[in-house]
Amino acid sequence: MKIALIQSDLYWEDVSKNRNAFESKINQIDSEVNLIVLPEMFSTGFTMNALAVAETMQGETILWMQAMAKQKNCAITGSLVITENEQFYNRMFFVFPSGEIQYYNKRHLFTLAGEDKTYTAGTEKVIVDYLGWKICLQVCYDLRFPAFARNIENYDLLIYVASWPKIRTNAWDILLQARAVENLSYVIGVNRVGVDANNYEYIGHSQVVDFLGNYLLEPQETEDVFVVNLDKNIMLETRKKLDFLSDKDIFEIKI
Numbered sequence: 001m002k003i004a005l006i007q008s009d010l011y012w013e014d015v016s017k018n019r020n021a022f023e024s025k026i027n028q029i030d031s032e033v034n035l036i037v038l039p040e041m042f043s044t045g046f047t048m049n050a051l052a053v054a055e056t057m058q059g060e061t062i063l064w065m066q067a068m069a070k071q072k073n074c075a076i077t078g079s080l081v082i083t084e085n086e087q088f089y090n091r092m093f094f095v096f097p098s099g100e101i102q103y104y105n106k107r108h109l110f111t112l113a114g115e116d117k118t119y120t121a122g123t124e125k126v127i128v129d130y131l132g133w134k135i136c137l138q139v140c141y142d143l144r145f146p147a148f149a150r151n152i153e154n155y156d157l158l159i160y161v162a163s164w165p166k167i168r169t170n171a172w173d174i175l176l177q178a179r180a181v182e183n184l185s186y187v188i189g190v191n192r193v194g195v196d197a198n199n200y201e202y203i204g205h206s207q208v209v210d211f212l213g214n215y216l217l218e219p220q221e222t223e224d225v226f227v228v229n230l231d232k233n234i235m236l237e238t239r240k241k242l243d244f245l246s247d248k249d250i251f252e253i254k255i
Contacts, residue, residue: 001133001157004033005217005226007206009194010045013053018043019064025225026068033227034131036068038078039161039192040140041090046163046196047081048118054083066099073097075130078190079106079139079161087120092137092161094128102128104137108145115141123255127153133232136185140164143175143189147253151183151245156232158183162191166201173205173219180209184239186216186230193223211235 006025011017026036040046043061044053055061061080069076079092090106105122109115125148128135134155140162142148149158158179164172172189180187186208193204205219208228217228239245 001035001131001230001232002031002033003035003037003188003208003228003230004029005037005188005190005206005208005228006039007190007193007204007220007226008039008042008223010039010042010192010196012045012197013047013049015043015053015055015061019061023064023068026072029072029225029227031227033072033074035074036072036076037159037161037188037190038076039190040079040092040163041081042078042161042192043080045192046113048114050081050083050088050118054081054088056083062093062095062101065093065095066101069095069097070099077137077159077161088118089122090115090119090139092126092139094130094135094137096130102126104139106139106142107148108141110141125153127155133157135159143172143179146179146182147251149179149183150248150251151185152248154245155183155185156235157186157188157230160187160189162189163196163202164191164205166203169203169205173207176207177209177213180211181213184211184235184242184245186210186235188228193221211238 077094082091092104104126107122135157136155207219208217
């Protein structure tokens, strides 16, 4: 699978400017890719001002994602602020080339920033089936909770979209590698760069890690588009040889 990671600065709470900026970056991808990955809250930045920026499931940004997916004939994923049933969600969308949508509501809300006071937590783990790959969708703070990400579904790829600040970059790097090794899975982390309205600095470190913890894309700090190829067969051969997942603990997560 050929995947493009878009690491970008964001315009604070300016949905149309962010859409235009990402559309320009997407149109600059000169090779055919199967999946494009955008950061967490890519249309607004990581804001707690949900009432001012939230969109519905029929909103312009979702329509834009569907249009871009059809135009590029590839899937697109990233999270944005959604309002539904008088609640707000940090919702990660996976839009197929056909325009079909699956989504995951962020399970672990970042209490340090008060995200839990604004948004409603998700309750279900989501695995997407795409081009013969099983893809697990996760958002930022979910990275710190390995039990929730445990590979009991034999997924092939774990994706984290994030707004992870510079001050905790070391944890980001370590945990992404840990999730790859313990789950014998490819892991992609896409983070933003720049400084937000709360004066938090982001240096990206978007990256791709293979199932043994090796970098296929080392952590990047520039605003750019990075394209990586993943080989599922090599991963499956390694799983068969090592068979670590067969020894995993069986447990239940209570929501």
